Amino acid sequence: MRHRLIVPSAAAACLLLAIPASAADATPGAPGVGDSYYPASGNGGYDVSHYDLRLKYQPKTDKLEGTATLIATPTQTLSRFNLDFALDVSEVLVNGKKAAFAKSGSHEVEVTPAAPLEKDKQISVVVRYSGVPSQVKVDGSTAWLRTPDGAAIAGEPEGSVWWFPSNDHPTDKATYDISVSVPDDVQAISNGVLASKSSKLGWTRYNWRATKPQATYLTTLAVGKFDITTDTTTNGLPVVNAYSKDLGDNAASAKASVERTTEVLDWESKVFGPYPFNAAGGYVPNVQTGYALETQTRPFYSPKQFANGANTSVVVHELAHQWFGDSVSVKNWRDIWVNEGFATYSQWLWSEKEGEGTAQELADYIYTSIPADNAFWKVKPGDPGAENQFHTAVYNRGAVALQALRNTVGDKAFFAILKDWPTANKFGNASVQDFVKFAEKASGKPLQKLFDTWLFTTSKPSQASAAKAGIGKAAATGKAGKGVSADRSGKVAEPKSWKKIQSAQSAHKH
Incomplete structure (x- = not known):
């Protein structure tokens, strides 16, 4: 077969040369990062390095107005990119020039810049918007929580879509x-840190700065009438706590718990290594929901967490997340165990310190008190599925896995791992398998089978497997330690700290 050679005319050749190479190469960014549980979460094609949010909020009407400026870097040559956002957008500028935009689905905004965006060349994106967040539904719900005098936003796995446009996935901090x-x-x-505050014409502007990498769902806002306390840790870290003025009977127990933040942080810093951020604290708004959330540097606590009296255990849990979940975040939402298993185990260590049941006793209690046919054992903490992301098994069976690790490698290696893991992965992202490999290298022992047993099986581990990992030995020997005992059937009695530990496990997901 003969092939015909086509030579372009001079005019056509000039036209081809006039088209920028970036335009020819430009492609749209993906509408999601490809998370196995939430494929539409986040966006492909760019990384955000900074968010500047300038907001105005009127509590009486729940009206929010905002201008968000994103500093980002394309990871490919972009013809278009997405933002995760659910409020009404009035204007988008990219590098100072107006960009076309269109709503896609319940919380995607497709942005088409005036010209293609070059790979690795930093850009600015300005979005002007407004709305009534409590009236905006995404997948049938809202994470925006109205209070009698304002509102609060704290949601997992997503919360930012109700108040600022973002690349909403933990891998883009x-x-x-x-x-x-x-x-x-x-x-x-x-x-x-509260950088400044100023008042004019009946309005006060608060300027908060978070200067360490932070995931979008860990970014929080609360507006209302608060009693605010301040403190410093032993290392001089500023601590700011805030309590709604209308907490009623829960006010005293909330303060008796959250005011121990400084003490808890000083203790956790000894166990997990230096605190990774430059501010700390917590806040308790007058919301009806029952969960707590590890919003970075300033955890959110529902008043219901303190409805039965002081609950330091939930404070221990959320503050432990500052290392496990906030500084070291998940690569994929299926890796939720690297957040919740460790935060729960921190409660066990606190219980051990306070003499209300050791970590061993708590692990034994879970293993001996939950029957093999209970659905608890059907959930894999290492990959629980989106529907079970916050199942009690992720927390409790997940913590049992850490006690099994502790028994297998010994206290010296185990506590070295608890310190070295968040240090080695500071401000980064990690998976369950990343931790398994890290623990194997640190201890010098093969551990995959151990983690497969406790994190990835859909049945209760056999007595032989449990005995090998040192789980259930209180029942096996009849010699439970302080705070628990074993009856003739081998079931371990409930440790004193158990109910307070359980209260921190209310589902975050809206």
Whole structure:
């Protein structure tokens, strides 16, 4: 077969040369990062390094107005990219020029810049928007929580879509400047350090700064009337706690718990290594929901966490997340165990310190008290599925796995791992398998089979497997330690700390 050679005319050749190479190579960014549980979460094609949020919020109407500036870097040559956002957008600028935009689905905004965006060349994106967040539903719900005097936002696995446009996945962390203008009679609480505050014409603007990498779902905002306390840790870390003025009978127990933040952080810093951030604290808004959440540097606590009295255990849990979940975040939402298993185990260590049941006794109690046919054993903590992401098995069976690891490698190696893991992965992301490999290298022992047994099986581990990992030995020997005992059937009695530990496991997912 003969082939015909076509030579372009001079005019056509000039036209081809005039088209920028970036335009020819430009492709749209993916509408999601490909998370195995939430494929639409996050976006492909770019990484955000900083969010500047300038907001105005009126509690009486729940009206939020905002201008968000994102500093980002394309990871490919982009013809278009997505933002995760559910409120009404009025304008988008990319590198100072107006960009076309369109809503796609319940919380995707497709942005088409005036010209293609070059790979690795930093860009700025300005989004002007407004809305009533409590009236906006994503998948039938909202994480925006109204209170009698304002609102709060704290949701997992997503929360940002109700108040600022973002690349909403833990693998894209950024720093934040959050400036919020509210009426003078209320206050605005957010992450990090309060850099400044100023008042004018009946409105007060609060400027919060979070200067360490932070995932979008860990970014929080609360507006209302608060009692605010301040403190410093032993190392001089500023601690800011805030309590709604209308917590009623829960106010005293909330303060008796959250005011121990400094003490807990000082203790956890000894166990897990230096605290990774430059601010700390917590806040308790008057919301009806029952969960707590590890919002970075300033955890969110529901008043219901303190409805039965002081609950330091939930404070221990959320503050432990500052290392496990906030500084070291999941690569994929199926890796939720690297957050919740460790935060739960921190409660066990606190219980051990307080003489209310050792970590061994708590592990034995779980193993001996939950029958083999219970659905608890059907959930794999290492990959629980989106529907079971916050199942009690992820927390409790997940913590049993860590006690099994402790028994297998010994206390010296185990506590070295608890310190070295968050240090080695500081401000990064990690998977369950990353931890398995890390623990194997640190201990010099093969551990995959151990983790397969406790994290990846859909049945209760056999007595032989449990005995090998040192689990259930209190029942086996009849010699349970302080705080628990074993009856003739081999079932271990409930440790004193058990109910408080359980209260921290209310589902985060809205």
